[in-house]
Amino acid sequence: MEQTTAQTVAQAAAQLVRQARDGQVVMRQAQADGLCLLAYPLPDGALVALGFAREHAHRVQAHSVLQRRASMPARYGAWLPAMLGDGSWYVVRRLRDKSSGEATLADAAQWQAARELLA
16 A cells, blocks of 8 residues: 555545544444445544454455564554454554544554554
């Protein structure tokens, strides 16, 4: 994923988090490359995730994700692997509110790292 795509994902995630928090609902947005963004509101921020819905989850090699994450914790450690009950597969991270009430959002480099984990 090139930098402009990572920036686009970062912007889409910011909007999704706002919608999730405003409506107090889980939001999901499919991306053109088959990836999905999720935003789950929390009282002190949000959970955000990047991954594949059940029908595309076979694209993730769990062993590779775990191995890559363990080999470079400084780059990938904030992203936690998660397989949901429906068979979908994501990497998830928690965003905490700043004092202003806005969630501290992951930047393009962090979204790039999430994408690399799933590759």
